[in-house]
Amino acid sequence: MLIVKEQDVVLFRNRVKEYAVKIGMGLVNQTKLITAASELVRNMIKYASGGVILIEVISKGRENGIRLTFKDQGPGIPNIPLAMKDGFTTGKSLGLGLPGAKRLVSEFDIKSIVGEGTTVSIIKWKNG
Amino acid sequence: MDKIPILRMGRFLLVTIQVDLYDRLALNLESDLVQMVSKTGANGVLIDISALSIVDSFMGRILGNIGSMSKILDAETVVVGMQPAVAITLIELGLELKGVHTALNVEKGMELLQTKMGLIQENEEGTGDSRVE
Numbered sequence: 001m002l003i004v005k006e007q008d009v010v011l012f013r014n015r016v017k018e019y020a021v022k023i024g025m026g027l028v029n030q031t032k033l034i035t036a037a038s039e040l041v042r043n044m045i046k047y048a049s050g051g052v053i054l055i056e057v058i059s060k061g062r063e064n065g066i067r068l069t070f071k072d073q074g075p076g077i078p079n080i081p082l083a084m085k086d087g088f089t090t091g092k093s094l095g096l097g098l099p100g101a102k103r104l105v106s107e108f109d110i111k112s113i114v115g116e117g118t119t120v121s122i123i124k125w126k127n128g
Numbered sequence: 129m130d131k132i133p134i135l136r137m138g139r140f141l142l143v144t145i146q147v148d149l150y151d152r153l154a155l156n157l158e159s160d161l162v163q164m165v166s167k168t169g170a171n172g173v174l175i176d177i178s179a180l181s182i183v184d185s186f187m188g189r190i191l192g193n194i195g196s197m198s199k200i201l202d203a204e205t206v207v208v209g210m211q212p213a214v215a216i217t218l219i220e221l222g223l224e225l226k227g228v229h230t231a232l233n234v235e236k237g238m239e240l241l242q243t244k245m246g247l248i249q250e251n252e253e254g255t256g257d258s259r260v261e
Contacts, residue, residue, distance in 0.1 A: 017181070032213075097185055
């Protein structure tokens with residue numbers, strides 16, 4: 001899914017919700033996943049003027065889950081450990097986006113190359 | 129351009145957010161609301177978020193901002209109707225919604241605002257040396 005403007009965020013959140021409902025994810029986990037997704041997509045629009053998001057249903061053993069991969073070609077993050085710290089921001093926000101999103105999902109992975117872009121991938125298991 | 133309506137009810141302003149917000153819409157609400165508080169001299173702002181399926185850090189910050197800005201303009205803010213899943217998510221995200229009061233539903237929120245107004249009035253009518261928080 002291609003994200004370029006703010007209104008796309010609402011559409012994207014609805015799409016994620018559809019998938020979460022489809023695999024029977026509970027309301028609390030749904031809310032956590034969508035909130036985390038919302039934080040990450042905002043980062044993408046704000047710092048990289050948009051990007052591409054992949055929504056996948058995955059399974060491990062008997063557990064189903066949803067994986068979201070956010071890929072942008074923005075400026076990249078020079079210091080990831082610092083960016084993952086609560087309260088750190090280069091913008092004017094609260095600095096909760098990345099660390100907050102990580103707390104809300106089951107698995108969180110971030111890769112970034114300065115000048116080339118950032119890829120964040122999150123997994124939320126149905127019962128995780 | 130979408131807009132969130134702000135209703136005036138006596139000394140209070142009432143906002144019911146019925147759509148999922150994107151950032152610009154939330155920012156517009158913030159500035160509209162603060163201007164309305166200043167224009168009408170309202171003493172209370174009630175924001176109903178029962179239709180919001182998520183509140184992320186941005187929306188949380190906007191709610192906090194509205195609370196602080198209204199406070200400076202002498203109006204209390206109450207956020208009502210938060211869904212349980214949203215409350216769980218907010219705390220895990222690390223957001224505590226400081227600066228705004230919360231109530232379970234619109235009715236309780238109204239009561240809270242009225243009590244606050246009542247306390248302030250009593251205080252003004254009294255000797256003036258006791259402060260009620």
